[in-house]
Amino acid sequence: MSSSRLLSLAALLAVLVLPGCQRPTESNAPPAASPTTTTAEKPRPAGADGIYAVTLARQPSAAEMAVVGRAMFSDPGLSASGQMSCASCHSPQHAYGPPDDLAVQHGGPDGKQPGVRAVPSLRYLQTVTAFSEHHFDNDGDDSVDAGPTGGHTWDGRSDSTHAQAAVPLLSTYEMANASPAEVVARLRRAPYADQFRATFGQDIFDDDTKAFRWASMALEVFQETPEEFYPFDSKFDAVLRKQAKFTAQEARGQALFNDEKKGNCASCHISAFTSDGGFPLFSDFGLIAIGVPRNPAIPANADPAYFDLGLCGPLRTDLQDRPEFCGLFRTPSLRNVSTRHVFMHNGVFHSLDEVLRFYVQRDVRPERFYPRKPDGSVARYDDLPAKYHGNLNADAPFDREPGQRPVWSEADIRDVVAFLKTLDDGWRSH
């Protein structure tokens, strides 16, 4: 756990505990406060650390911010409908993933506007780095570029948890506030408004921009609470700590999961200790195209010309001219995956068996997953236009031809499901 996530939190805390620190005051100096500023000199852009560049009247501790963040996270009063909080979609009882089996949740001012993607779990994201187009494997050979990696959301477009918090608060199909000022108006009326002031200073609500920024930071700090967001208390973790043993079935499942020639799952969903000795997160957070079927249950998909192409848009807009990125989505962690009722970025699958069958049969029995074209042939990878099919991953288990034997039998699939269930948090030995 030595990533830039922790560094950013450390940087934040450094700013908080060192009121005299140059960084915030430097970039925050309003032009009026600087007599030498002329009209020719542009004000300094806030830059990457703009979020910290607001001097607070009072320096809150991370613990105080987490308390405010927790209250905000489950406050429906922060939404335009008055009905929806972060917790409505990211349910604490479901590892901060979706509470139900809907492919997409509904939000907006009337609570009826459908989203376009399945809700991801918010657990075990603490080491997700900012998005990068190139990931160099940490195995000593720096010449291997494993492609794009990192960033928040299914397409990696948000660089941090605090940046991401602003999105649902303002999105028209989520919490649907018209502006940051509207969010702050709701915060002023919130039952924990006094606590917000006590934490960030009595004047915090005088400046909407400042209040909104620190509200996002409070949400982020809450989402970095270890006991809620990365408890590492699954059976799998207990086995690593030598406090438990896998059953024979779980052990078989683990071997199948790791076998490079068969499931090859661990090549993306890393199951080994991290290079600095951290417990495995079951994702390398790389962005990869695996060609999941189109989901007709998503209303946006009623338009045959609409495709969610992940990295190359349309939600993400900075890489729209990069055809080699079309169809790529961020590899999710598999921790707590068995608590979900919808899987993949478009929620097309509803059980783990179904997901595993997709992996091992996608290329050998494509007719099970994709619809038929009018001429009777199978429309393989029907949620990705044909010109991008070259982007699809072709390593095991995706290295087979129609008619070949799948790499796993149904019994193998049951074993792997048993193994995946050991990744659920909250395991107790009795």
Ligand code: HEC
């Ligand atoms: C209407 C449902 C909904 C609500 C409400 C909602 N989210 Fe989300 N959240 C999503 C979806 C869907 C995604 C995936 C978005 C994407 O990939 O484009 C997501 C993604 C995220 C991510 C990125 C996770 C990752 O895997 O990188 C974070 C962090 C997050 N939400 C935090 C929040 C916070 C904080 C709130 C409240 C301020 C909130 N969400 C409210 C549906 C919701």
Ligand code: HEC
């Ligand atoms: C080449 C990288 C790669 C390999 C190999 C791989 N996965 Fe994945 N996995 C992904 C990506 C990327 C997604 C998300 C795809 C999407 O939503 O379009 C995903 C999604 C999943 C999900 C859904 C999780 C969720 O939260 O919705 C499960 C379960 C899963 N993988 C299990 C496996 C298993 C089991 C194997 C081995 C048979 C495997 N994966 C092999 C990259 C990979």
